[in-house]
Amino acid sequence: xxxxxxxxxxxxxxxxxGKYRDVKSTREAVECLLVRxxxxxxxxxxAAKRTCLQALEGKVKSEKARRAFIKAxxxxxxxxxxx
Numbered sequence: 001x002x003x004x005x006x007x008x009x010x011x012x013x014x015x016x017x018g019k020y021r022d023v024k025s026t027r028e029a030v031e032c033l034l035v036r037x038x039x040x041x042x043x044x045x046x047a048a049k050r051t052c053l054q055a056l057e058g059k060v061k062s063e064k065a066r067r068a069f070i071k072a073x074x075x076x077x078x079x080x081x082x083x
Contacts, residue, residue: 004056006066011082012073014038020081026055026062029069039076048072 004026014021014036021036023029030052037045048068055065073080 004062006062008066009082010066010070010073010080013079013081022082023069026052026065029065030056033069033072037072037076038078042072042075044068044072044075 006023006025009022009024010029011020011022013019014032021032023032029048033045033049033052039045048065048071051060051068052065054060055062070080070083
């Protein structure tokens with residue numbers, strides 16, 4: 001079984017009023033990307049969805065999924081408090 005937990009979580013502002021989400025795994029990242037993301041288009045977003053799903057299938061390392069998730073957040077201008 002593959003480990004989907006990240007060595008370091010990514011804490012970002014999702015939602016109104018300075019609410020932060022601490023994303024600790026590829027599974028949590030997929031949930032954010034599919035359900036909670038403010039923009040549903042963008043190249044980095046599409047790449048992050050694809051990379052995270054590949055990580056869940058064991059085709060790429062979780063760290064690659066984490067980097068793709070951060071790039072998608074940057075593209076969407078989501079404030080990242082901790083990465």
